[in-house]
Each structure stands twice: as C-alpha cells, then as structure tokens.
Amino acid sequence: MAASTSDLRTIVGDGLWHRNAVFGQMLSLCPTMAVTNTATNGLGMGLATLVVLTGSNLLVAGLRRTIPTDIRIPAFVLVIATLVTVVELVMNAWLHELFKVLGLFIPLIVVNCLILGRAESFASRHTVPAALVDALAMGFGFTAALVVIGAVRELLGSGTLFADAARLLGPGFAFLEVEVIPDFAGVLVMVLPPGGFLALGFLLAGKRLLDRRAARRRVPAPMVTPAAGAAE
Amino acid sequence: MVKLLQAAWGLGAFACSAAVVLVSVDWLTADAIRQRAREDLEASLTQVLPSQLYDNDLLADTVTVPGDDGGPTVTVYRARASGRITGVGFQVSGTGYGGPIRLVLGIDPGGRLLGVRVIAHSETPGLGDGIDAAKGDWIAGFTGRALGDPPLEGWAVRKDGGTFDQLSGATITPRAVIAAVRDGLRFFAAHRSAMLAPAADAGTAAALEAGKEA
Numbered sequence: 291m292a293a294s295t296s297d298l299r300t301i302v303g304d305g306l307w308h309r310n311a312v313f314g315q316m317l318s319l320c321p322t323m324a325v326t327n328t329a330t331n332g333l334g335m336g337l338a339t340l341v342v343l344t345g346s347n348l349l350v351a352g353l354r355r356t357i358p359t360d361i362r363i364p365a366f367v368l369v370i371a372t373l374v375t376v377v378e379l380v381m382n383a384w385l386h387e388l389f390k391v392l393g394l395f396i397p398l399i400v401v402n403c404l405i406l407g408r409a410e411s412f413a414s415r416h417t418v419p420a421a422l423v424d425a426l427a428m429g430f431g432f433t434a435a436l437v438v439i440g441a442v443r444e445l446l447g448s449g450t451l452f453a454d455a456a457r458l459l460g461p462g463f464a465f466l467e468v469e470v471i472p473d474f475a476g477v478l479v480m481v482l483p484p485g486g487f488l489a490l491g492f493l494l495a496g497k498r499l500l501d502r503r504a505a506r507r508r509v510p511a512p513m514v515t516p517a518a519g520a521a522e
Numbered sequence: 523m524v525k526l527l528q529a530a531w532g533l534g535a536f537a538c539s540a541a542v543v544l545v546s547v548d549w550l551t552a553d554a555i556r557q558r559a560r561e562d563l564e565a566s567l568t569q570v571l572p573s574q575l576y577d578n579d580l581l582a583d584t585v586t587v588p589g590d591d592g593g594p595t596v597t598v599y600r601a602r603a604s605g606r607i608t609g610v611g612f613q614v615s616g617t618g619y620g621g622p623i624r625l626v627l628g629i630d631p632g633g634r635l636l637g638v639r640v641i642a643h644s645e646t647p648g649l650g651d652g653i654d655a656a657k658g659d660w661i662a663g664f665t666g667r668a669l670g671d672p673p674l675e676g677w678a679v680r681k682d683g684g685t686f687d688q689l690s691g692a693t694i695t696p697r698a699v700i701a702a703v704r705d706g707l708r709f710f711a712a713h714r715s716a717m718l719a720p721a722a723d724a725g726t727a728a729a730l731e732a733g734k735e736a
Contacts (some may be wrong), residue, residue: 357536360529365536376547383554386561394644416625479689482646 298423305427311404312435312490313497318404322436323486325395327447330455330466332440334392336376336433342399343408343432344425345373351411351421357414366409374400391458404432442489447481449474555621562641567599567611569655570628570637575608576601587612587713596709598717601628609636610717614709616702618692620644623653627706631718634671637662638703650695660696669707677704 449471456464630638678684
C-alpha cells in the first residue's frame with residue numbers, strides 16, 4: 291500500500307484541519323482544558339504530545355504484523371505507556387527546565403485518547419511512512435489548536451501572549467513574550483477552567499463557520515467565475 | 523485455546539520488552555535525575571539562605587531530625603560562615619486549595635526567618651499563585667518574622683485578625699502558608715539544639731534530645 295501524493299495530502303489536511311484532534315474530532319479535551327491557560331503551556335503540551343504520538347505511530351505501524359489482532363489494544367497501551375515514561379525520564383534528566391514546566395502534564399499523555407485513537411484507526415492499518423506523516427499532521431494540528439486556545443485565554447485572561455516562553459524554550463525565544471495590553475488585570479475567568487470551555491466553544495463555532503463558507507463556495511465550483519464569486 | 527495461549531504469550535513478550543526498555547532508560551537517567559534534584563534543592567535553599575551568610579556546601583552539611591507526630595524525618599541543611607552556623611534551611615508543607623504546598627524555610631540561629639519560598643504548589647492561577655515569589659512579593663512579608671513576632675494570634679491574615687496581608691480573592695492559600703510557616707518555626711524551636719549541633723556529634727545531640735523528651 292504505497293501512499294500516493296494525494297493520499298498524503300488528505301492525511302495532512304485531516305490532521306491539521308478537517309479531522310483536527312480538538313476542533314474536528316473533539317478528542318483530548320481533558321489535557322486541552324488543563325494546560326491552555328497560556329499559549330506557552332499549550333505549545334509545550336502540544337510538542338510533548340507530538341513526540342509521543344510520532345513514536346507511538348512509528349512503533350505501532352512497524353509492529354502491525356507482529357502484534358496479534360486479539361491483543362492489539364493492550365499492546366498499544368503498553369507501547370504508549372512505555373513511551374511516555376521514557377519521555378518523562380529523559381526530560382527530567384536532560385531537559386530539566388522544560389520538565390519543571392510540563393512535568394505535571396506528561397503523565398496525562400498516557401490517557402490522551404488521541405494517541406490510542408491514531409494507533410488503532412491509522413497506524414495499525416498503514417505503512418510506517420504514512421503513519422509518520424499522520425503523526426506529524428495530527429500532532430501539529432493538536433499543537434496549533436492548543437496554542438490558539440491558549441493564546442485566546444491568555445490574551446483575555448492576563449493581557450499577555452506567550453508569557454514565560456523563554457523559560458520553556460530557552461532565552462532565545464524571549465522575543466515571543468508580548469505584553470499586548472499593558473497594565474491589564476485580565477478577565478480571571480478566562481484563565482480558570484470555565485474560560486477553557488468558553489474559548490473552545492467560540493473557536494469551534496468559528497471553525498464551523500469557516501467550513502460552511504468553504505463548502506458553500508465549493509458546491510457551485512465548476513461554474514464559479516470572479517463575477518459570481520463577488521455576488522456572495 | 524491455542525489462540526488464547528498465543529495471545530497470552532504475545533502479550534507477555536510485549537510486557538517483558540517494555541520492562542527491559544524501562545529498566546534501561548531508568549538506569550541511564552538515574553544519575554542525571556539525582557543531579558537535577560540536587561541542583562533544584564540547592565537553588566531553592568540559596569533563595570532562603572542569603573549567599574553572604576555561608577561559605578560551605580549546604581547539601582553536604584545536613585542533620586536529620588525526626589518529624590513531629592511520627593511524620594517523615596526532616597533533613598536540615600546548615601549554612602556556616604568560617605565554621606559557625608549562621609542559618610538552617612528545611613522544607614515544610616501545608617495543604618492549600620489545590621493540594622499540598624511545599625515551602626522551604628531559612629531560619630537564623632536565633633529563630634528569625636531569613637526567608638520563605640514556595641517550591642511546589644497547585645493553587646489557582648491568578649488567585650492563589652500570588653504566594654509564588656515569581657508572581658508577587660507577598661511571600662517576602664515573612665522575612666524577619668519569628669515565633670513571638672508577631673505574637674501567636676497574629677499568625678493569620680488580616681481578615682482573621684492577624685498581621686499578614688491576604689491575597690485578593692484567595693483565602694485558603696495564604697492561611698495554609700501562614701500556618702505552615704508558623705509550624706515550621708515551632709518545629710525549629712522544638713529541635714533547635716539538634717539542628718544547631720556541631721556536625722561531628724549531630725547524631726549524639728539528636729539522641730540526647732530524644733532522651734530528654736522521653
């Protein structure tokens with residue numbers, strides 16, 4: 291099953307937009323709500339998940355003929371739990387600053403259904419390269435969703451963007467930290483859990499709106515001329 | 523039946539390989555993780571024990587004191603300037619709104635606080651996290667305080683008739699921190715001689731004290 295270019299494009303489009311983990315499939319909402327009080331936290335959690343997802347998809351796709359069908363789910367869970375523990379230990383040892391910020395969230399990745407979901411519905415049925423592309427697309431899609439929700443909540447909740455980015459990514463990234471609205475105490479509720487649901491709700495509505503507009507434009511596609519487009 | 527056995531063998535083999543991977547990674551990272559924990563501890567101690575106060579290796583000069591009410595033993599780190607003890611640092615914990623709050627206290631030999639820092643907490647962002655030195659200077663209000671200063675009933679937030687500022691919007695968090703600091707000072711007062719005993723006979727002093735209490 292060689293993945294053609296159009297297949298790959300579908301995988302990438304699904305991961306980033308159409309079947310985006312958060313905004314498309316509504317998966318992994320627990321970690322999403324927990325970490326997105328700042329854009330920086332969202333970015334960190336997204337990248338950590340991306341690493342685990344990539345490792346898990348590669349292993350599952352590589353072992354898909356070795357793992358007996360009957361025990362595939364426990365085997366996937368074992369693979370994911372092992373990977374997460376390895377990532378946690380390695381980060382604690384050699385990426386300690388990052389670990390201090392994200393440490394609490396790493397074990398949460400074990401129960402992130404996105405990872406098991408991709409193992410079962412994609413990686414176990416596709417080749418290693420296709421699984422890699424899927425993991426990267428899903429992982430970056432998830433990261434983007436977390437950063438967007440985090441940015442909205444942080445902006446409204448504290449008036450800043452990417453606060454503490456230098457602590458997470460190193461001093462080179464201090465330029466990311468912006469105090470958008472100086473001396474703004476912020477709407478506290480946006481930083482608290484209810485703000486997560488509010489931000490997610492409005493962003494979901496926004497995505498639906500964009501999708502519907504895109505669909506409306508696509509239906510009469512063959513006949514669309516610049517003039518017809520302008521009539522909208 | 524055969525299929526079931528095959529599945530069991532397969533899963534067993536998987537579990538074994540996972541265990542091998544985990545053990546090797548743990549073995550590879552153990553030293554580095556221990557080193558990082560040491561650095562973290564040192565960093566938190568230097569925040570509560572001003573660096574001009576000592577010239578020794580804080581992590582090398584410790585005594586252990588049995589915790590109150592059968593609690594875990596407390597490791598006390600001692601700051602010395604030319605051999606004389608100028609302060610001690612140890613950890614205490616309280617229960618806040620979001621779970622345990624771990625603090626490190628620095629106390630001078632006379633029982634006055636050199637500093638207090640929160641090293642781990644899970645309080646509400648924007649409310650309770652004002653106890654964190656990175657988020658506000660509330661915690662600096664403890665520096666220079668001692669058991670009798672303010673008197674015991676003053677160890678509370680203003681709202682409860684005490685001397686300490688409250689954090690706007692958070693009640694449980696500052697209460698927990700104030701109580702934990704006060705209990706830490708009491709702990710120091712109760713074990714002062716063991717904590718300040720010269721390194722060589724620290725063990726003896728602790729034993730003496732234990733005998734005295736018994």
